[in-house]
Amino acid sequence: MLRKIIIGSILCVSSLLAGTINIAAAANVSYAINDLKKEFNKIYPDTKVNVTLTSSGKITAQIRNGAPYDIFMAANMKFPEALYKEDFAVTRPLVYAQGSLAYLSAKKQDFKKGIKLITNPSFKKIAIANPKTAPYGTASVQAMKNAKVYKDVENKLIYAESISQAVTYALTAADVGFIAKSSLYSEKMKEYKEGVNWYTVDSKLYTPINQGIVLLKRAENNKEASAFYSFILSKKAEKVFKDFGYLVP
Structure with missing residues (x-):
């Protein structure tokens, strides 16, 4: 239910959004991220999306040390849950995709x-x-x-x-x-x-790899970041994830 509410909150006034957002994403997302950015920019063409890709553990450490990220797309739920409990995130972690091994x-x-x-x-x-x-x-x-x-x-x-x-x-x-x-x-x-x-x-x-997303503290009032967060939980993003071999809950 919460996921549906968030998806439904995507802003309709896309033309009013013009800024830069900084995304920290687990390395496995690197293969899908360009397609995700492309689909997002079809809705919000004036928003620039910067992406940092590395391991979830490293990103978590960077966030704790003040890295200027707006959104964290982790490779599992453990790291965003820890950041949420420590008050670094303003949304509780939600699963955006399930990863699998090969x-x-x-x-x-x-x-x-x-x-x-x-x-x-x-x-x-x-x-x-x-x-x-x-x-x-x-x-x-x-x-x-x-x-x-x-x-x-x-x-x-x-x-x-x-x-x-x-x-x-x-x-x-x-x-x-x-x-x-x-x-x-x-x-x-x-x-x-x-x-x-x-x-x-x-x-x-192995246990299914539930990959979690959170909106971080510094982006609490950032409309562009909120729009990207909602987009990742939308049907448009779901199709991209499926095209890259993910499962979507």
Whole structure:
């Protein structure tokens, strides 16, 4: 109900909005953000949207240290919930999309083995995002532990600072990597084929990644920021997220 109320509050006077808003977004959003900005600017053509992309943990630390962000789009609910409790946010966190994991390799792999694939003795390195700062890294470790393969591969894990860096590692520095499925829908990833270079990780192995958004304290009276916040929870944004492999609650 709250989500519907917020969506319904999108301002109709778009022509009156002309300013700049600063968005801090989890790295996995990098693949969809340009399309989201494009759709938003169709409604609010005079509003400039600046986006900073990095891990949710790093963004949270930056916000606590006074970073001038208006909106936080996190890779899970933990970080925005903490900021809301600490009075850094003026809206309680809402889920804007659900992320999912995929395996990725530059070389052809036998994905019929499922997660057991990563126990291949010929594999020397397996890339994941840092589970201490990136929710997708946490989900990757959870999937491995639930499948009872974590101990077999723990010493082969290499840690990326963000989920976008995990993509780079998976294709250059590792035999295979756990990545955000959303990254596979970007233009530059089209050469990598499902069932050949990548495959979806069984969602039963990890807790669904509810990605949360909050309007931050400094933007409490910022109409442009409120408009973007509402847009991210709208049907137009929902279509963009679905096009990039996300689930939408």
